[in-house]
Amino acid sequence: GAVVSQHPSRVICKSGTSVKIECRSLDFQATTMFWYRQFPKQSLMLMATSNEGSKATYEQGVEKDKFLINHASLTLSTLTVTSAHPEDSSFYICSARDSGKETQYFGPGTRLLVL
Amino acid sequence: AQSVTQPDIHITVSEGASLELRCNYSYGATPYLFWYVQSPGQGLQLLLKYFSGDTLVQGIKGFEAEFKRSQSSFNLRKPSVHWSDAAEYFCAVGDYNFNKFYFGSGTKLNVKP
Numbered sequence: 352g353a354v355v356s357q358h359p360s361r362v363i364c365k366s367g368t369s370v371k372i373e374c375r376s377l378d379f380q381a382t383t384m385f386w387y388r389q390f391p392k393q394s395l396m397l398m399a400t401s402n403e404g405s406k407a408t409y410e411q412g413v414e415k416d417k418f419l420i421n422h423a424s425l426t427l428s429t430l431t432v433t434s435a436h437p438e439d440s441s442f443y444i445c446s447a448r449d450s451g452k453e454t455q456y457f458g459p460g461t462r463l464l465v466l
Numbered sequence: 467a468q469s470v471t472q473p474d475i476h477i478t479v480s481e482g483a484s485l486e487l488r489c490n491y492s493y494g495a496t497p498y499l500f501w502y503v504q505s506p507g508q509g510l511q512l513l514l515k516y517f518s519g520d521t522l523v524q525g526i527k528g529f530e531a532e533f534k535r536s537q538s539s540f541n542l543r544k545p546s547v548h549w550s551d552a553a554e555y556f557c558a559v560g561d562y563n564f565n566k567f568y569f570g571s572g573t574k575l576n577v578k579p
Contacts, residue, residue, distance in 0.1 A: 355509075383565065394556060394569040395510075444509055448565070453517060454500065455560075455567060457510040 353379050355447050357458035364435055365466055371431045372461045374445030380425035381447035385455060386418070389442040401428045435465045468493050470557050472570035479547050480578045487542040487573050489557030498560040499540040500567070501531055505553045513555075516540065527551070552577045 354377040364370050374384055382403050387395040399409045399420050407420035417439075419431040428447075432439050442462050446455040471490045479485050491497055498517050502510040514525025521533040531542045540557060557570040 357509075385565075385567075394571045395567075396569075397567065400565060446510075446567075453498070454512060454515055456512070457502070459509040460507070462507065 353447075353449050353456040355445065355456045355458040357443075357445055357461050359461060360459060361462045361464075363464045363466065366436050367434055369431055369433045370435055370463060371429055372443055372445075372463075374428045374430070374447070374458055376426045376447040376449075376456070379447070379449045381428075382425060382450055383448045384422060384428040385446045385448070386420060386428075386430050387444045387446065389444060389460070391442075395444060398430075432463065435463070437465045439463065440465045468559060468561075468566075468568045470559050470568050470570035472555075472557055472573050474573045475571070476574050476576065478576040478578060481549050482546050485542075485544045485547045485551070485575070487555050487557075487575070489540045489542065489570060490538050491540065491557070491559045491568075492538065493559050493568075495561075497540075499531075499533060500558040500560060501525065501529070501540075501542050502556045502558060503553045504556060504572075510556065513542070547575075547577055549577045549579065551575060 356375045358373045384401045386398045389395045398413045399407045401407045401420045401422040403422045409415045422428040444460040446457045469492045500515045501513040516523045516533045554572045554574045556572045558567045560567045
């Protein structure tokens with residue numbers, strides 16, 4: 352089946368620093384990738400939709416200047432949490448839509464802890 | 467507005483017993499429905515999906531789900547639960563081009579030996 356990877360799987364950073372998370376589709380091309388955030392014991396909330404070669408579309412309430420998304424190739428999207436603060440600590444999950452298949456494939460997630 | 471409701475936050479079943487996880491949705495058009503499973507600290511794995519046709523869909527790991535339009539439900543079932551099924555299960559509805567996914571709040575399954 353389709354595989355989506357994320358790196359890093361876990362990151363701890365100091366408040367005020369920026370963190371970049373990578374999402375890769377390993378065996379298919381993904382023109383569209385998605386970034387979700389999951390708080391403890393809660394469901395996934397869509398943050399933004401990333402389209403290759405164009406600007407990301409952010410969901411209401413998500414700060415685009417805080418969560419920078421780049422989708423430079425058909426297999427890679429990055430999420431950069433800028434000037435991270437403790438309230439940004441969360442589990443970030445990406446997914447990728449395989450153009451030939453009607454579903455999204457999810458990465459394993461990245462646990463971010465901001466001290 | 468689109469929404470997905472999973473009314474059971476926690477469910478505990480004995481190993482070997484049958485399982486049914488409930489999912490109700492609200493969606494303005496023909497829904498595309500999914501069930502995902504998430505193990506602790508992991509991403510989501512697709513169990514099964516429904517787009518059209520036969521309302522009873524088979525998935526991986528012995529799971530099945532039945533779409534009932536009249537009840538706006540898409541309940542997940544398994545006839546005999548294994549200890550390895552302990553995880554969190556999410557129901558989701560997707561829009562027509564599979565971009566917007568709306569997730570339920572999840573049901574955590576515990577399996578007693």
